[in-house]
Amino acid sequence: MNYIEFLRMRRNITWLAGVLAALALLSMISINVNAYKVHVGADIGGPTGVDVAALFGLALGITLIFATIVGGTLSRENETPEMARTKPFPREQIAFSFLLTDLAAILLAFVISNAFIFLIFLDFCWVVHVRASFHVGEEAGLLVTLGLGVAFMWYALVQAVSSGLRGRGGITIGLSWAYFTILLGLSHVTLFPVPLHDLIMALNLLNPLAYMNSLTTHGDTLSASIPNSIFTLDPWLRAAIVWLIGIAAGVVASYNWKRLEF
Amino acid sequence: MEHSIAIRDLTKRYGNFTAVSGLTLEVEPGSICGLLGPNGAGKSTTFKCLLGLARPTSGSIAIEGKPLTPATFQDLAYVPEKSALYENLTLAEHLEYYRRCYARYDAARASELIDMFKLDRKKKVGKFSKGQRTAVSLILAFSLRPRIFVLDEPASGLDPIFQRLVLDLMIEAAAGGASVLFSSHQIGQVERAADRVAILKNGKLVVDGSVDELKTTEKIVEAIFATAAPDIDGLAADPRIRRIERSGRIIRAYVSDGSEAIAKRFEEFSPRDVSIMDLGLEDIFLTAVDGRDATIPHGDLP
Amino acid sequence: MAAIFTVDPRSGVPLYLQLIEQVKRAVALGTLAPGEQLPTVKSLALDLTVNPNTVARAYRDLERDGIIETSPGRGSFVRSNGAPGEARRAAEDVAVAMLGEAIRQAKALGLERMRLEALLDDLVGRWFPPHGEE
Numbered sequence: 001m002n003y004i005e006f007l008r009m010r011r012n013i014t015w016l017a018g019v020l021a022a023l024a025l026l027s028m029i030s031i032n033v034n035a036y037k038v039h040v041g042a043d044i045g046g047p048t049g050v051d052v053a054a055l056f057g058l059a060l061g062i063t064l065i066f067a068t069i070v071g072g073t074l075s076r077e078n079e080t081p082e083m084a085r086t087k088p089f090p091r092e093q094i095a096f097s098f099l100l101t102d103l104a105a106i107l108l109a110f111v112i113s114n115a116f117i118f119l120i121f122l123d124f125c126w127v128v129h130v131r132a133s134f135h136v137g138e139e140a141g142l143l144v145t146l147g148l149g150v151a152f153m154w155y156a157l158v159q160a161v162s163s164g165l166r167g168r169g170g171i172t173i174g175l176s177w178a179y180f181t182i183l184l185g186l187s188h189v190t191l192f193p194v195p196l197h198d199l200i201m202a203l204n205l206l207n208p209l210a211y212m213n214s215l216t217t218h219g220d221t222l223s224a225s226i227p228n229s230i231f232t233l234d235p236w237l238r239a240a241i242v243w244l245i246g247i248a249a250g251v252v253a254s255y256n257w258k259r260l261e262f
Numbered sequence: 263m264e265h266s267i268a269i270r271d272l273t274k275r276y277g278n279f280t281a282v283s284g285l286t287l288e289v290e291p292g293s294i295c296g297l298l299g300p301n302g303a304g305k306s307t308t309f310k311c312l313l314g315l316a317r318p319t320s321g322s323i324a325i326e327g328k329p330l331t332p333a334t335f336q337d338l339a340y341v342p343e344k345s346a347l348y349e350n351l352t353l354a355e356h357l358e359y360y361r362r363c364y365a366r367y368d369a370a371r372a373s374e375l376i377d378m379f380k381l382d383r384k385k386k387v388g389k390f391s392k393g394q395r396t397a398v399s400l401i402l403a404f405s406l407r408p409r410i411f412v413l414d415e416p417a418s419g420l421d422p423i424f425q426r427l428v429l430d431l432m433i434e435a436a437a438g439g440a441s442v443l444f445s446s447h448q449i450g451q452v453e454r455a456a457d458r459v460a461i462l463k464n465g466k467l468v469v470d471g472s473v474d475e476l477k478t479t480e481k482i483v484e485a486i487f488a489t490a491a492p493d494i495d496g497l498a499a500d501p502r503i504r505r506i507e508r509s510g511r512i513i514r515a516y517v518s519d520g521s522e523a524i525a526k527r528f529e530e531f532s533p534r535d536v537s538i539m540d541l542g543l544e545d546i547f548l549t550a551v552d553g554r555d556a557t558i559p560h561g562d563l564p
Numbered sequence: 565m566a567a568i569f570t571v572d573p574r575s576g577v578p579l580y581l582q583l584i585e586q587v588k589r590a591v592a593l594g595t596l597a598p599g600e601q602l603p604t605v606k607s608l609a610l611d612l613t614v615n616p617n618t619v620a621r622a623y624r625d626l627e628r629d630g631i632i633e634t635s636p637g638r639g640s641f642v643r644s645n646g647a648p649g650e651a652r653r654a655a656e657d658v659a660v661a662m663l664g665e666a667i668r669q670a671k672a673l674g675l676e677r678m679r680l681e682a683l684l685d686d687l688v689g690r691w692f693p694p695h696g697e698e
Contacts, residue, residue, distance in 0.1 A: 003358065003363075080346035081346065083347070093332075437605065437616040477578045486672070
C-alpha cells in the first residue's frame with residue numbers, strides 16, 4: 001500500500017545522503033587543507049566531554065528542510081488519482097501509511113545528518129590533534145523531541161494545506177517558508193497596536209518556527225541549549241504542542257485527501 | 263442473476279453543469295458493454311462515479327450487488343482515459359506495487375502480456391510513448407485477474423495490431439466469466455467486442471441495448487415517389503421514427519423499431535418503391551446523437 | 565478452423581445471424597461434415613474477434629434449428645442425421661428471401677411481369693445449362 005511512498009522516500013533519502021556526503025567531503029578537504037598545521041593537542045569538551053546535543057542543532061536544521069521538502073507527497077498523488085485511490089484499501093489508511101512512511105524518512109534524515117556532522121567533527125578533531133570525548137547532556141532528549149516535533153509539524157501543515165490540491169505541493173512548500181518566517185518576524189515588531197500584535201501572536205500558534213526560534217538567545221557552541229520561543233511556555237510543553245499540532249494536521253491532511261473529488 | 267455493475271439513476275453535477283443525468287446502466291457477468299458518446303457526453307464522469315473518484319449528486323452504484331468498498335477493488339480493474347502512471351517509476355516497480363496490493367496478482371500473466379506488448383520492464387514509464395503507457399495500464403489491469411473491468415478508452419494510442427489485441431483480451435476475459443465496461447471512440451471496436459452498447463449524449467442515455475438487437479430493429483425505411491414526395495406529417499409523429507430526411511422524390515425514415523409496419527404505412531402514399539435498409543452501428547450512433555433526445559426502450563439481451 | 569467462417573461486424577446484419585448463415589452454408593455445402601466438431605465458443609470468439617455471447621447465441625439458435633448438437637463438456641458437433649437436410653432447407657429460405665428482394669427491386673425499377681419472367685428464365689439457364697453436368 002505504501003510501496004510508492006517507500007520508493008519516493010528511498011529516493012529522497014538517497015539524494016539527501018548524496019548531498020550531505022558531497023558537503024562532508026568538501027568540508028573535510030577544506031579542514032585538511034587549512035588546518036593541517038594547527039596542533040591544539042588538548043582535550044575538548046572539558047572533563048565531561050562534548051554534549052552530543054550541541055551537535056544536534058545543525059542536524060535538526062537539515063531535517064527541517066528535508067521535512068518541508070517532502071511535505072507535498074499527498075498532493076503529488078492527486079496528479080494520478082486513479083492509482084492510489086483504486087487500490088483495495090480504505091483511502092484514509094492509504095493517506096496515513098504515506099504520512100507514517102514520510103515520518104520514518106524524516107527521522108532517518110535526522111540520523112543520517114548527524115552521522116555526517118559527527119564525521120566532519122571527528123575529522124576536525126583528528127586534524128588538529130584534539131581528543132574528543134562525548135556525553136549525552138540532560139537537554140538532549142528535549143532538544144531532539146522539540147526539534148523533530150517542529151519539523152514534523154511543519155511537514156504535516158504543508159500536507160494539510162496541499163493534500164486537497166492537485167499537484168500544488170511545491171508552491172505550498174515555498175510559500176510556507178515565506179509565511180512562517182515573516183509571521184515570526186512580525187511577532188518581534190513592537191510598533192504594532194495591541195490588537196494587531198495579538199492577532200499575529202494567535203497566528204503564530206500554528207507557526208512551527210514560533211515554538212523554536214533562536215533569535216533571542218544563542219547557546220554556547222559546545223553545550224546544548226534549548227532555543228527560545230516567543231511563547232513563554234515550558235519547553236516540554238512546547239514539544240508536546242508541536243507534536244500534537246503535527247498529528248492533528250496529519251489527520252486533517254488525510255481527511256482532505258480522502259474527500260477530494262475528480 | 264446479480265449484476266456485475268448496476269448504475270441506478272446516476273446524476274452528477276459540477277456546479278451548474280450536469281455531466282451525467284439520470285443514467286441507469288447494468289452490466290451482466292460475462293458481458294462486454296461498450297459505452298459510446300461524443301466528447302463531453304459524460305463517459306469519463308460515469309466511470310469516475312463508478313470508482314468513487316467523484317461522488318454522485320444522486321443515484322446509486324452497486325458492484326456485484328454491494329455498494330463500493332475498498333475490498334471491491336480486489337475484483338475490479340480500472341484503466342483510466344489518460345494513463346495515470348508514476349512517470350519516475352519503471353514498469354517493474356509498477357508491477358511490484360500491484361503485486362503488493364492485490365491478492366490475485368498473476369506474475370506469469372504479467373510477463374506474458376509484457377512480451378505481447380514488447381515492453382522493457384527496466385524502463386521508466388515516463389520514457390514510454392503514449393501507446394506504450396496505455397499498454398502498461400492494460401498489463402496492470404489484466405494481471406489482476408479481476409471479475410470486473412472498467413476501461414476508459416483502452417485502445418487509445420495503440421496501433422491497429424495492439425488494438426486488436428486489446429479486444430482479444432477483453433473477449434478472453436468475458437469468455438472466462440468476467441464483465442467488461444469500456445468506452446471507445448472507435449465504433450468498430452464496440453461493434454466487434456461488445457454484446458451490449460450504451461450511447462450517451464449530453465449526460466443522458468439515448469441508446470441502450472444488445473448490438474445485434476439494435477441491428478435487428480434499427481432500420482432505414484426509404485420510399486421513392488414518382489413525383490415530389492408527399493406530406494407525411496401524420497407518419498412523422500410516430501415515436502418509432504427517430505428522424506426523417508427528405509430530398510426531392512425520396513423520403514428516408516430512420517426508425518428505431520417496427521420497420522415493417524412503417525414501410526406498410528409508407529405504401530399508403532403509393533410510392534414507386536419502399537425498401538428497408540440495414541444500419542451499421544456507426545449509423546445508429548450518428549442517428550442517435552444527432553436525433554431527438556429520447557431513450558429507446560431496452561433491447562432484450564440475447 | 566478459423567478459416568471456415570468470416571463475419572463482417574460493420575454490416576447492418578446482426579453478427580449472430582451472419583454466423584448462423586455461415587454455419588448453415590458450410591453444412592449445406594459439406595465443408596462441415598455431419599458429426600464434425602465446431603470450435604468452442606471461446607476459441608471461435610477469439611478467432612473472429614467477436615463477442616463470446618454472440619457466438620453462444622448463434623450456437624443456441626443452430627441447436628434449436630437442429631443443425632448442431634451440444635453435449636456439455638464435449639463441445640458442439642454438426643448433427644449426424646438430418647443436419648444437411650435442415651441446412652439445405654435453411655439455405656433455401658435464404659435464397660428465397662434474396663430472390664424476393666431482387667424481384668421487388670426489379671419491379672420498383674418498372675419492369676413488367678412478362679419481361680421479368682423472361683429475364684429470370686435466361687438467368688437460370690446461364691447457371692443451370694441444360695446439357696452441362698448437374
